[in-house]
Amino acid sequence: MIKQFYILFLVVLLSACGENEPYEDAPMADDPLEETLEVDVALNLEIPDYFPDLTYDLSQNPPTQNGFVLGKKLFYDGRLASDGVVSCGFCHIQAFAFTHHTHITSHGVNGAIGKRNAQPLHNLAFMEEFTWDGAAGHLDAQPIIPITAEVEMNNSFNNIVTTLSQDPEYVEMFAAAFENGQIDPDNILKALSQFMLMMVSADSKYDRFLRNDGTTLTTDETAGLGLFEAKCSSCHSGVLQTDQTYRNNGLSIDPEFNDVGRFRVTGQPSDSLKFKVPSLRNIEATFPYMHDGRIPDLEAVLDHYSDGIVDSPTLDPLLRNADGSLGIPLTEAEKAQIIAFLKTLTDDNFIFDERFAEF
Ligand code: HEC
Ligand code: HEC
Structure with missing residues (x-):
């Protein structure tokens, strides 16, 4: 019971940490998740x-x-x-x-x-x-x-x-x-x-903003959030930025791997070249991007959506415009604002969380 309280206490303590106080500052010598206990305790997902x-x-x-x-x-x-x-x-x-x-x-x-x-x-x-x-x-x-x-x-x-x-x-x-x-x-x-x-x-900046804990987004991040909601969230929806569907976002088929995506699982030709809409949390840290890592950075991801969409029978209808053009029109300034927003999804307290660290 005492251990359980201690875990709760630690979690509260850690979630109270500010942006500049990553996990290491917590009293790790006593980290209760390091060792096997004689009497096991339940862990709570916060x-x-x-x-x-x-x-x-x-x-x-x-x-x-x-x-x-x-x-x-x-x-x-x-x-x-x-x-x-x-x-x-x-x-x-x-x-x-x-x-x-x-x-x-x-x-x-x-x-x-x-x-x-x-x-x-x-x-x-x-x-x-x-x-x-x-x-x-x-x-x-x-x-x-x-x-x-x-x-x-x-x-x-x-x-x-x-x-x-x-x-x-x-x-x-x-x-x-x-x-x-x-x-x-x-x-x-x-x-x-x-x-x-x-x-x-x-516990990203975006989370602290959503929790209304006094965290504010910069002008660019706010503009980026608005653009993201207007142009990206039909697929990257909700607070985890995924509707968990499979879609073709206009990448050309890679001749080396010939990866047909969801088609491999369902056998339906209509699923060819569809991949899971990924969550974009911690996206700043997870480069390179896409299922085969073909896109090196976020700037190039935005260029893909604005100018790089490749047509194919299963291309997502959301990426076809009424005038016959493909993709999501974006100015350079808008791209930079979207990227500023995406970077608010970085959660350093997770990335440096010692509970998950190898050593
Ligand atoms: C039609 C649905 C759709 C729309 C609209 C869309 N995406 Fe995606 N997005 C996807 C899918 C599907 C993938 C994964 C594709 C793959 O890897 O083959 C993806 C991948 C990504 C990735 C790479 C993620 C990773 O883990 O590698 C980023 C970043 C991204 N999208 C950002 C955006 C942004 C920003 C917008 C708006 C400008 C946007 N997306 C609009 C469906 C969409
Ligand atoms: C050789 C590199 C490699 C190793 C080793 C590996 N993984 Fe992965 N993992 C991947 C790749 C690549 C994917 C994406 C697979 C795909 O889409 O087919 C993946 C996907 C996953 C996913 C799915 C995540 C999601 O969002 O759907 C989980 C969970 C996972 N791995 C856990 C593990 C666990 C647990 C182990 C050890 C038993 C492991 N992986 C070992 C490379 C690896």
């Missing part, structure tokens, strides 16, 4: 009231401190991959809102190159489907893809269970986190989910 409803049924897998600590260890453990190196955290780097940067598309074991840009990990508890094409319908099922994909971790659950079962520390941690104490695929996936569910990013 969710602002203006956020959408949770999609994850927490009653099926309630996050606890011991589950979180185990999930974090698994997330950063290279032994989940066949080469002992490529952990989840290898491709999902916290400083970039859990994306990958040294390569445009992600790199897996033996330098194998995937065809997609690693997605950020944040606010996953509010998502209905996962990956760029929605191939995973549940957060617990998502990690099966990287763990078994040849170009990612190239491993099998049998192997992982054998490896982990030989490590006394894991034996203890699984026993502390789950009632049945078993090291099995189900518990591995549940622990990973508990770690990822806690990754709520809700």
Whole structure:
């Protein structure tokens, strides 16, 4: 009980931190999320009231401190991959809102190159489907893809269970986190989910503005917000900037990867070249952009929408104008204002949150 209060206290303390006081300033020596407890405690997701409803049924897998600590260890453990190196955290780097940067598309074991840009990990508890094409319908099922994909971790659950079962520390941690104490695929996936569910990013400048805590947006940011709502939010809707649909936003098909997006999942030709409308939270940190990372920076993203739209049968109707032209007309000044707004979505208290850090 005392621990629970302490966690609550810490959360309150941290959410009270100003922009210039990132997470490190909190009393980390006592960070209660670092160690396995003898008596496990439930963790609360701190969710602002203006956020959408949770999609994850927490009653099926309630996050606890011991589950979180185990999930974090698994997330950063290279032994989940066949080469002992490529952990989840290898491709999902916290400083970039859990994306990958040294390569445009992600790199897996033996330098194998995937065809997609690693997605950020944040606010996953509010998502209905996962990956760029929605191939995973549940957060617990998502990690099966990287763990078994040849170009990612190239491993099998049998192997992982054998490896982990030989490590006394894991034996203890699984026993502390789950009632049945078993090291099995189900518990591995549940622990990973508990770690990822806690990754709520809700403390950007935009959040503080929405919470009315006295934070004001600059003239450019305010103008950018207005432009974004008028020109972008039909797809990037709501406070997470996604309506969670799949759409073709006018990128040309990449001849190297020939990635047909949602079509791969549904088999419907009408879904060809459609990808999930991504949340734009922490977008400043998650470059390069788009499902294959082809666009290097935000300026170029805006140029794409104003001048770079490529026509195809599945191009989203919102990007066709009445006069037959394609795209979203924007002046250079408007582009700069939209970018100023997008940068208010950066949440340093999340990016530097030590609870999620590898070390
Ligand atoms: C080799 C690099 C790589 C590794 C290793 C990796 N991922 Fe990913 N991750 C990606 C890529 C690329 C995507 C986008 C996949 C797609 O669209 O097909 C992704 C997508 C995801 C998503 C979906 C996010 C969303 O918003 O839909 C989650 C969750 C995720 N990864 C978690 C994990 C976990 C947990 C592990 C470890 C078990 C892991 N990843 C290992 C590269 C990687
Ligand atoms: C017709 C729907 C639609 C509209 C309108 C739209 N977007 Fe997008 N946006 C998408 C889709 C779909 C993607 C992902 C495409 C892909 O990767 O293949 C995307 C991707 C992005 C990305 C890259 C995100 C990432 O994680 O890589 C940014 C940034 C972005 N949009 C900003 C904007 C801005 C700013 C506007 C308004 C000027 C806008 N979008 C208008 C659908 C839309």
